[in-house]
Amino acid sequence: MAKTSLLLLSVCLLVASSSASSFSKPNPTSKLRLQQVLVVHRHGDRSPITPLKDEDFWQSQLPQPHVLEGIAKGTALVRPPEGNPIHGAHGRGPFGQLTMMGVLQMASLGERLREELQDTLFTDEKPLHPSRIRIMSTDFPRTIQSVQALLTGLFEGAQLDAPAIEIDVRRTNSYLIPDPQPRQTPTQLVLESHLAKRPHLVEKEKELNELAHKVTDALQDHLGEGAMGVSFGIGEEKSQDDDDIDGKKMKKKPLAWAKLAEILTCLHSRDLLPPTLSKEDVEVVNKHVAWRWFENLSHPVLAKSAMWKFANKMVEDMEHKVECAKREDESREEHIEEPLLCIYSAHDSTLIGLLCVLQLEQPESWPEYGSYLKAELIQEEKDGDSKEVLQHWVRFSLNGQVLRSTWTSEPADMVPLSKLSEMIHSEHDIYCEHTGSKLFTWKNGALVHTKSQ
Incomplete structure (x- = not known):
């Protein structure tokens, strides 16, 4: 009896080991074929979002009208009839705009993507063509112009004898960024406030409070009209309590970290830092902002609340591609082809x-x-002439560097599409540390505040 139990245990362990192994990577004898690629990019170099005094200088950094007209050729914007909500980070005048440097950066990215995808995604049978590309963008001038510049590089600036490439900006401001204004649900702001009060975050804020005031004071002479009214960022939304008719309350508080970081980055890149600030100050501020964003958004409940809709769309796009390819193979008839390349033009906060x-x-x-x-959708096929599909995998990379998935039993370079879909839909809760009662829950694509605090 004991021998039988040990044998059963050995078989179970062998099956579990085999299952885990197949989860972590494809069979080395299989053929791997790139089926679809999704690219989510940050816009190119921009002027500061927060208005500064030297408007003429920042205007001089922007591309000339004929440049913008040139990159816009062959594209058409698709907007909802009711328009899109304007985000606080949208910018005004010369601020928050794509610079000429940004145009060149994005054209270069387009060239890089063409080199990466030629002969792997696009082939002689299915060459690079506007009909095989789908574009979405947030409705910000800098993101729209960024993807237009990218397309110029992707197609080598050629004038294509084809319908215009549509850039879909319909309601994208509501879910392609983690801090839309307004939020997808007001409960997200309550959750952000709750997470911001965690002891380690509060302690870190106290440690860096002196630096925040130092940088704010140094920037006072640079701030332009309306600078104090700009508000954006996870956990840094301007509340009504920050406002006062005479502005006294606002002056007592340092600028929000997101604003400090974006102003310093723009000034530092052009050697315009105030004399009282150093490169080290810029690095500390930027490092802290990155830490704050990751500390907040890495919490699964907030991550799902802020980015599930976009992540779920990406997964559904890949699942649809798989299904359409399967139907086409089974019927051997031509169907409306799903795009080989999907491009989403967005922001650094989107990537985070x-x-x-x-x-x-x-x-x-x-x-x-x-x-x-x-995100690369990779089809694993059995070696030989049968073309039997074994699995569909997804591989992620940032700027060409593969990023391993951390939710698997062991960090994995590729994960099955089906398992990725399961992970995206997993449920999460937040409980009160003192009472153990449930405070927030994320389930079925919705965030619920289950207990008043």
């Missing part, structure tokens, strides 16, 4: 949010302008 909700390795540094997250 996706890294968190997809539970990928964190990069060593904050995603720079023009950074891109790539």
Whole structure:
């Protein structure tokens, strides 16, 4: 009896080991074929979002009208009839706009993608063509212009004898970023406030409070009209309590970390830092902002609340591609072809949010302008002439560096599409540390505040 039990245990362990092994990577004898690529990129270099005094200088950094007209050729914007909500980070005048440097960065990214995908995704049978690409963008001038510049590089600036490439901006401001205004649900703001009060975050804020005031004071002479009214960022939304008719309350508080970081980055890159600030100050501020974003968005409940809709769309896009390819193979008839390449033009916060909700390795540094997250849908086929499909895998990378998935039993370079879909839909809760009662729950695509605090 004991021998039988040991034998059964050995068989179970062998099956479990085999299952875990097949989960972690494809069979080495299989054929791997790239079926679809999704690219989510940050826009190119921009002027500061927060208005500064020297408007003429920042205007001089922007591309000339004929440049913008040139990159826009062959594209058409698709907007909802009711328009999109304007985000606080949208920018005004010369602020928050794509610079000429940004145009060149994005054209270069387009060239890089063409080189990466030629002969792997696009082939002689299915060459690079506008009909095989789908574009979505947040409705910000800088993200729209960024993807237009990218397309210029992708197609080598050629004038294509084809319908215009549509750039879909319909309601994208509501879910392609983790901090839409308004949020997808008001409960997310309550959750952000709750997470911001965690002891380790509060302690870190106290440690860096002096630096926040130092940088704010140093920037006072640079701030332009309306600078104090700009508000954006996870856990840093401007509340009514921050406002006062005479502005006294606002002056007592330092600028929000997200604003400090974005102003310093723009000034430092152009050697315009105030004399009282150093490169080290910039690095500390940027490092803290990155830490704050990851600390908040890495919490699964907030990650799902903020980015599930976008991540779920990406997974559904890949699942639809698999299903359409399967139907075409079975019927051997032509169907409406799903795009080979899907491009989403967005923001650094988008990349951070996706890294968190997809539970990928964190990069060593904050995603720079023009950074891109790539999701590759890979079909595993049995070696030989049968073309039997064994599995569909997804591989993620940031700027060409593979990011391993951290939600698996062991960090994996590739994960099965089916398991990724299961992970995206997993449920999460937050409980009160003192009473043990449930405070927030994320389930079936919705965030619920289950107990008043």
